[in-house]
Amino acid sequence: DTGVSQDPRHKITKRGQNVTFRCDPISEHNRLYWYRQTLGQGPEFLTYFQNEAQLEKSRLLSDRFSAERPKGSFSTLEIQRTEQGDSAMYLCASTSGDSEAFFGQGTRLTVV
Amino acid sequence: GQQVMQIPQYQHVQEGEDFTTYCNSSTTLSNIQWYKQRPGGHPVFLIQLVKSGEVKKQKRLTFQFGEAKKNSSLHITATQTTDVGTYFCAGRGASGSRLTFGEGTQLTVNP
Numbered sequence: 700d701t702g703v704s705q706d707p708r709h710k711i712t713k714r715g716q717n718v719t720f721r722c723d724p725i726s727e728h729n730r731l732y733w734y735r736q737t738l739g740q741g742p743e744f745l746t747y748f749q750n751e752a753q754l755e756k757s758r759l760l761s762d763r764f765s766a767e768r769p770k771g772s773f774s775t776l777e778i779q780r781t782e783q784g785d786s787a788m789y790l791c792a793s794t795s796g797d798s799e800a801f802f803g804q805g806t807r808l809t810v811v
Numbered sequence: 812g813q814q815v816m817q818i819p820q821y822q823h824v825q826e827g828e829d830f831t832t833y834c835n836s837s838t839t840l841s842n843i844q845w846y847k848q849r850p851g852g853h854p855v856f857l858i859q860l861v862k863s864g865e866v867k868k869q870k871r872l873t874f875q876f877g878e879a880k881k882n883s884s885l886h887i888t889a890t891q892t893t894d895v896g897t898y899f900c901a902g903r904g905a906s907g908s909r910l911t912f913g914e915g916t917q918l919t920v921n922p
Binding site: 732734739740741742743744747749754755758790792794796797798799800801802803804805 | 844846853907917
């Protein structure tokens with residue numbers, strides 16, 4: 700296992716377009732987290748899954764954001780009608796229970 | 812909701828000086844973790860603290876978890892240029908709940 704993988708690494712999109720990111724966690728990990736990080740800030744929690752169940756979603760998160768984790772394996776994060784304020788690094792992390800989080804390299808989104 | 816705050820936001824030190832970053836939670840934590848993020852990289856796990864008053868050491872790094880399980884600190888003795896990066900604490904409320912990160916302390920070490 701090579702760790703947490705995220706695809707794509709970079710995405711440039713025009714305002715108003717939809718984008719989808721993918722995260723492949725470490726295979727035996729049951730929890731998967733999505734975070735957003737902007738320059739000089741800490742990772743901001745977006746949502747997390749335990750197996751295929753989405754257990755929590757940030758109240759700050761617009762309804763333009765949706766995430767899925769079908770079959771409890773990989774996850775996708777979709778942003779509809781992107782805005783310039785959505786530009787950020789989107790990080791995925793996986794854990795086994797309450798243990799340490801392993802992060803992927805992230806997807807850097809630029810909305811122009 | 813749970814909030815995790817860190818101070819200072821930035822710290823500049825001369826190589827060989829000590830460094831400390833502090834983390835405070837608005838709620839009692841079941842555990843707290845510390846991560847390091849190098850410029851251009853992603854957060855990398857350093858350690859997890861679970862017990863009230865717990866102290867753990869990793870070479871020049873000392874981690875503490877407060878008695879009330881609402882605060883924590885990371886102390887680096889005799890900093891080196893390889894210590895450069897941003898240090899984040901991340902707290903978990905009840906077991907199985909979300910992992911909330913602080914804003915981080917960005918450490919710069921001047922040789």
